Amino acid sequence: MIENRRRGPDPGVVTAARAGDRPALERLVDQCLPLVYNIVGRALNGHADVDDVVQETLLRMVRGLPKLRDPSAFRSWLVAITIRQVRNREQSRATDRDRRAHLDDAETITDPALDFAGLTILRLGLTEQRREVAEATRWLDPDDQELLSLWWLEETGELERAELAGALGLSDRHAAVRVQRMKKQMEVSRCVVRGLGAEPRCAELDGIALPWDGMPSPLWRKRFGRHIRGCGVCAGLERGLLPMDRLLSGLPLLAVPVSLDPARVVALAAEGSGSGGGPRGPRGRHGRTARRVARRVARKQIVVGGSAAVAVVAVAALVAARMTAGPTAPAAATDPPPTPVAVTSSAAAPSPSASPSPGPSESPSPKASAKPTPSKHTAAPVQVASGAKKGVGVWTFGGVSQALAESGASWYYTWNTQHQGVTTPGSSSFVPMIWGASSVTDASLAQARAAGPYLLGFNEPDMAQQSNMTVEQALGLWPKLMAAGKVLGSPAVATGAATPGGWLDRFMSGASGKGYRVDFITLHWYGGDFRTPQAVEQLREYLASVYVRYHKPIWLTEYALIDFSQGTRFPSAQQQAAFVTASTKMLDGLSYVHRYSWFGLGADASKPSSGLFTNGTTATAAGRAFQAAR
Template sequence: MPARSGPDTSMVAAARDGDQAALDRLVADSLPLVYNIVGRALNGHNDTDDVVQETLIRMVRGLPGLRDIDAYRSWLVAIAVRQVRDHEAEKRTAQHRRTDLDTATEVADPASDFAGVTILQLGLTDQRREVAEATRWLDPDDRALLSLWWLEETGELGRADLASSLGISAKHAAVRVQRMKEQIEVAQTVVRCLNAPAQCGELRGMFLGWDGVPSPLWRKRFARHIRGCTNCGRRTQGMVPLERLLLGLPLVAVPAGFVVSKLLAPVAIKATAVAAKSVWAPLTAAAGVAAVATGAFVLQPWTTTEPPKPIAVPPPAVVVTETPSAKSSPKPKPSPSPSKKPSPKPSPKPSKTVQPPPPPPAPASAKKGVGVWPMNGVSTSLAKSGARWYYTWASHQNGVQTPRNVEFVPMIWGADSVTPEQLSAAKKAGPYLLSFNEPDLAGQANMTVERALELWPQLQKAGKVLGSPGVAFGGDTPGGWLDRFMKGAKANGYRVDFVTLHWYGGDFRAAAATQQLKSYLQNVYQRYKKPIWLTEYALIDFSNGSKYASDAEQAAFLAASSKMLASLPYVQRYAWFGLPAKEAEPNSGLFTEDGAATRAGRAFQRAR
């Protein structure tokens, strides 16, 4: 078996005894193990980072009381499993209380799907890939066990670690693991048959009732057919045992920029083994792929018998993790009242209380994006906008220099863009791929549904989280362009990870337009039950030419709609149309060529 990753006992002992540098390294070295346990147990749910953070917080708080440093790994895993269970229990309770469509169903980001992340990061092929995909079909109650068993088979955990983490005997653990393995093996046969280039007619007919989402119910239905089908049964021959397939696989890497932000809060921990009695208080703990910020914990003397209190820590001088809001948020205007300005002369008496500086604005939502085309100073304006992502209607950045902490998302615009060169460029640009731009309009991609479906397998091979063609309108219309495409994709077993929409409002009243947009998004989600990306939207009336709302009307609508979009869990991203603005012409742009924000641009900057 390969050597286990993570901290050794000497590091654990030093951290437990109050060594600041050792504690920093311990958090960093423990993060990959915790991330893999939680990520696979929650299947990359949006709350994965929160559960990882809470696990590490509890580890740091409980470390001084750890008696057996050899048991650190099992102890840490048990904390992670407990946090996963608590999260699932809280989620079930919250769902029972929710009835509104906007909050009833929480949609996970397809790029966070842990099976897909595993396949992409580790470059799995053939049967290893099938096993990773098969984990999507497990019962939810088995996901925590899956996360531990996967690490056991890859050499990161022992059976004793697995059993103790679940609080059961080794014999009981063996029974549970065997049952789960049987489910994975069955699911692997389902994955193999569904991915086969030539499926039997009966299996293809079953697609008509399937929503395309792996589930235990459909695993059982597909498996029942496979067991009784001679054609499908032949495809299940020659399967390698699971243990051999997983042997030696490394951990999935922690995403770059992963931040343990909750450790910024003061935490008081009594270091029981330090003779002078001390308490740790985290300053910052920004954990990335392999490091926690240097000086994350400071050791303060504690010589009284009173319980330790949280230590007031001044803001760090060095910004560990830069957010777009730190760069792009507009500076606050000076107060019109001179009495609010600080006195230039020093006060003769020291103040008894020091007012802390105002907190920085909350970082912009990862949902917020913008469509970008060339103009002077476009890269600078993009950085100032506060957008977290952008696209250029192309597979490349089109001359834009991507600012730090901003993501470029490529697009395959139309049929002529489906070339090896453009697909290769898109594949290198990240996990997402947008597809055909307004194929339902003659002046845009102008494609039939049949042609789009014919080209779709080539887009799937790019290995991306793939969005549907972005229709100009009618995404919720039965028998419309998008509806026919989605039905065709389902019938052919094609993958569509999220639905892409455009929307333009001819009613320039902010409240009315926001409600109209919300209703459209609700109707589309009810029809397809998939995450939604709104990649173009603004107030433009196309009923008789192109009539734009005023800058004030655009700004009011942008402010209201961004709040609405941020509240809808099934809307994963939105992009305003667009970044460039022409001063002399009516438009919906955010920034002029001299870098000045329009009124709508300032509203976009404030959107959170």
């Protein structure tokens, strides 16, 4: 079949599909999917609703095709349907936002593996200015993101200006004005990205950013933009910016994976019923929630490869699941969701002998290892309690118990099976740890059994300065930890948890082969990039890669901004505080991160650190940010 990239499928194929030719219709759906997915994905910036909107758009296209009078206008008609569905989604959410505020907060979490800007930045290896443009898209308001998604496709040769204008319901001249206004906002956003990422950052801009939560938004774009326009220090940020059309034109569309069968989309359209034109399945609030849960489980278990086809794989899995297993089933090719691990109120922090990992964690791995096989050692599922994620690592210092209470941490640990002099506040619970080989004693295991439902495994066994254990040694001792009868976390490696053949990967493979139980993955992470958005994204990406590899809940039991690449370097107090605010918000939004703990509770007032309190009542800037986190 001949296809013109600008004008779309051959009118003859459209005519045949309109007349009921099933193979022609399947071919048409196959060709439409990349365009629709790119428009919706960029307009919604990888939101959890992307696949729902894409599917509904394709279904409406298939069902409305018999009414299309001019086959040569198919492409413009399809783009208009797509934009209408994006707007319908925004209007629907706006209508019930107040009524469902709490649920909406949970559903607005962008899947870390499928954020379009994040994919562009992290997966395609862009040059610095393309990286800045990709980051800048996050600062636009929804209308401009919608327009950018169309203009982007115009610049890459996928749309004509008439199609862009038609989709927006505007004349070509009015559309040109809108495009120019959007491009100006993008230029402001690019300068904001540069300003916030500058080293050293403008001191006045740093002050303005203190109450900022680290998440891009139109409101903060305007605030930062006003400062940049009138600041002598920031005045040169726009120098050397290349035109956006030159930067965007080199970015490819997301490719359609071979796993997507257009025949299934057509079959789903044929099965549809009801006035809404949607697929059969649960209706109303609970039905939508069930479908989103199934979708998010399916999407998070897709193994992310190095190609640009990542995001479309999610739609393929979703459509395949709904065609083969019913409308609420997750993708058939993915593993079942992980067993939930209980999260009760408690708090955490490091012991004097515990030191942070010596460097940032390695890049995420695209390859997933096999899940442990079920065995008699498998723990019973326990429900996750909300609001109990935030914890801190604790070592003894003057006023430690009062500081723990002031911190607002819901749980804590001491790298030990005992409280180490901490008087547990009523709002915080203690989690014991078997630190290393020498800690595997009857006395320590008895203390762990008496301390609550959880047990943390060995501390940084991949580090000579820490528990320093071989994989074989750890596996040999693991049955004794399982015998404690606790919900059991993996050994917490210092780096490279998602690395194929790394320490944790070999341990998990060995545990799988022996039928050993590991209920959740325990991680450490330290960031050497002190720019808040970049550090948060790097942490998010690392967590996502580990989840994709092992498909288990995650506890992040040590994390902070500390650069170990050349000695030990700390960020400014303001930078550490900004990271606390932004990272806790991000971590609270990741459903597979069940707990996290900051490193650590104690701080020395005489030197830089990542600590939260210098005594029982005096909080550092990071400590105040930690207190404010939910």
